[in-house]
Amino acid sequence: MTIDNAVQLEGRINAHRRLLVELVSVVAAIPEARAALVSMARDSETVSDHEEDPGIEPDAAFAAQQIADDEIRAILKAAMARLETRI
Known part of the structure; x- marks a missing residue:
């Protein structure tokens, strides 16, 4: 049985x-x-509109940074929720 590389990568990322x-x-x-x-959950590393002009269509770097910010917040939110269940 061969597992597709994308599935294997997804499993590792989830772990x-x-x-x-x-x-x-x-x-x-x-x-x-x-x-x-x-504090980290409140902060954003994504460049705001007034800080840098991404042009008419923002490039992939802006999208990737937003995805990273969203994932950090999701991880922190999940961690805080898990902590609350233990308190």
Whole structure:
């Protein structure tokens, strides 16, 4: 049985994400760390409209950065939710 490379990659990424969510939830139990993580969830590394002109059609770098920001927030949200279930 051969597993497609995309499926294998997706499985590995999902495993890394699950592990990262668990680790972040453990770290978030430390009050100082939790404050830093909440702050990180509020921040955005995506360039705002007024900071840089992406042109008529933003290039892939802008889209990739937005996807990364969204994923960071999703991981932090999942980690905080997991922490809340333990408190």
